[in-house]
Amino acid sequence: MEVPAQSTDIQAQFSTWKEEVDQVRSNLRTMRGKLQDIASTPQPNTERSLAIEHFQNQFIRQLEVADEMYHDLKQSAKHMGYGRPAIIHHDRPVDNDLNSLQDRMQVFHKLHKELAGEFHRFESYD
Numbered sequence: 001m002e003v004p005a006q007s008t009d010i011q012a013q014f015s016t017w018k019e020e021v022d023q024v025r026s027n028l029r030t031m032r033g034k035l036q037d038i039a040s041t042p043q044p045n046t047e048r049s050l051a052i053e054h055f056q057n058q059f060i061r062q063l064e065v066a067d068e069m070y071h072d073l074k075q076s077a078k079h080m081g082y083g084r085p086a087i088i089h090h091d092r093p094v095d096n097d098l099n100s101l102q103d104r105m106q107v108f109h110k111l112h113k114e115l116a117g118e119f120h121r122f123e124s125y126d
Contacts, residue, residue, distance in 0.1 A: 014077040021070045024112050032059045
């Protein structure tokens with residue numbers, strides 16, 4: 001996928017990316033709910049307990065990454081002049097390169113897809 005060059009295309013790309021991050025967050029919350037259901041049943045072995053803890057930690061971390069990604073997208077859009085003018089927070093570096101943001105989004109999706117696949121395999125064995 002190429003990064004758009006027109007201002008309206010770039011604005012649309014930022015909106016799309018933010019929607020994708022929201023979808024990932026929603027998916028993570030759903031998986032976390034399913035994990036809580038699995039964890040509420042008796043734990044017959046240590047391996048299962050360790051897997052539950054692993055997924056709890058992964059879901060927490062991926063939600064943190066999703067929040068950071070969403071924040072970075074908003075700040076980058078503001079810095080580039082897209083969206084409503086607002087105060088730019090300098091607590092994290094703002095990425096002004098659309099190609100870098102696209103690369104980050106691809107990695108973000110890849111990591112989420114891998115975690116979702118791993119969780120679904122675990123869930124199916126339960």
